[in-house]
Structures are given as structure tokens and as C-alpha cells.
Amino acid sequence: MPAEELHAFDALFTQLGAKSRSDGVRSVVRMASGFLEFSREDSAKLDEIRYELGKIGTNVNQIALAANRGRAPMVKAQWASVDELRRSLPLVAKALSQIIAERRRQGVALFRKFVEAQEGARHG
Known part of the structure; x- marks a missing residue:
């Protein structure tokens, strides 16, 4: 993954309050699936x-x-x-x-x- 995209993901995960990239990915997947996040x-x-x-x-x-x-x-x-x-x-x-x-x-x-x-x- 290009560094620019990685920085964008990290910024999103920070906004979501994720403690790790794994937590951030889980939150994004759950949000995309309609889960309450x-x-x-x-x-x-x-x-x-x-x-x-x-x-x-x-x-x-x-x-x-x-x-x-x-x-x-x-x-x-x-x-x-x-x-x-x-x-x-x-x-x-x-x-x-x-x-x-x-x-x-x-x-x-x-x-x-x-x-x-x-x-x-x-x-x-």
C-alpha cells in the first residue's frame, strides 16, 4: 500500500478512535456492513x-x-x-x-x- 494511502487510513482510524490498525480495519468493515459504529x-x-x-x-x-x-x-x-x-x-x-x-x-x-x-x- 502506498505511504499516502497508509497515512489516510491512519488518519481515519485515529478519527474513529481505533487503538490499532486492526481495530480500525474492523471498524471500517463493520461500518460498511451497516453495523452501528x-x-x-x-x-x-x-x-x-x-x-x-x-x-x-x-x-x-x-x-x-x-x-x-x-x-x-x-x-x-x-x-x-x-x-x-x-x-x-x-x-x-x-x-x-x-x-x-x-x-x-x-x-x-x-x-x-x-x-x-x-x-x-x-x-x-
């Missing part, structure tokens, strides 16, 4: 989204608590917005979790199909 950057972004959703939920609950105690007077429209946020945030978090779970499920199904094909090739 997040780059280090994507994993960090997902963690950040989950963290921010939690913070937003906490803040919304604090706003509602303060308003209920009379510390933060709100008009009807503001209450409606807070209530909508309180209902929506768990749904957003659940949707994110479902997307990740579905991608994992698809990856497992692809892996099982691959294993079955390999076993069939050995026996057939």
Missing part, C-alpha cells in the same frame, strides 16, 4: 446531546417549581410553553434512544446473517 466525535456529540437534554429537563422542572411556589409569575402562554417542554423532552430523549437501539438491532441482524452465510459456505 460511531466515531469518537459522534460519540462525544451524542453524549453531549444526552447531557444537554438532562440539563434542559432539570431547568424546565426548576422553572415550573419556582412558578408553582410563586417565585416566578408566568402568564398562561408561558405555562403552556413550560408544560409543552416538560412533555416533549422525555419524548425527544426516548426517540434518540430508540434510534440508537434500532441501529444496534440492525447491526446485530446483519452480523447474524453474515455468520449464517459463513456457516453455510463452510458446510455447502
Whole structure:
């Protein structure tokens, strides 16, 4: 393999968070096969989204608590917005979790199909 291509592979493997070239090759093959593989950057972004959703939920609950105690007077429209946020945030978090779970499920199904094909090739 030319040095230029090897450097490109190494850069990709670093971006994927691979600890070795073997790990990097496995990640690339799994990604190409549809397995759930997040780059280090994507994993960090997902963690950040989950963290921010939690913070937003906490803040919304604090706003509602303060308003209920009379510390933060709100008009009807503001209450409606807070209530909508309180209902929506768990749904957003659940949707994110479902997307990740579905991608994992698809990856497992692809892996099982691959294993079955390999076993069939050995026996057939």
C-alpha cells in the first residue's frame, strides 16, 4: 500500500478512535456492513446531546417549581410553553434512544446473517 494511502487510513482510524490498525480495519468493515459504529466525535456529540437534554429537563422542572411556589409569575402562554417542554423532552430523549437501539438491532441482524452465510459456505 502506498505511504499516502497508509497515512489516510491512519488518519481515519485515529478519527474513529481505533487503538490499532486492526481495530480500525474492523471498524471500517463493520461500518460498511451497516453495523452501528460511531466515531469518537459522534460519540462525544451524542453524549453531549444526552447531557444537554438532562440539563434542559432539570431547568424546565426548576422553572415550573419556582412558578408553582410563586417565585416566578408566568402568564398562561408561558405555562403552556413550560408544560409543552416538560412533555416533549422525555419524548425527544426516548426517540434518540430508540434510534440508537434500532441501529444496534440492525447491526446485530446483519452480523447474524453474515455468520449464517459463513456457516453455510463452510458446510455447502
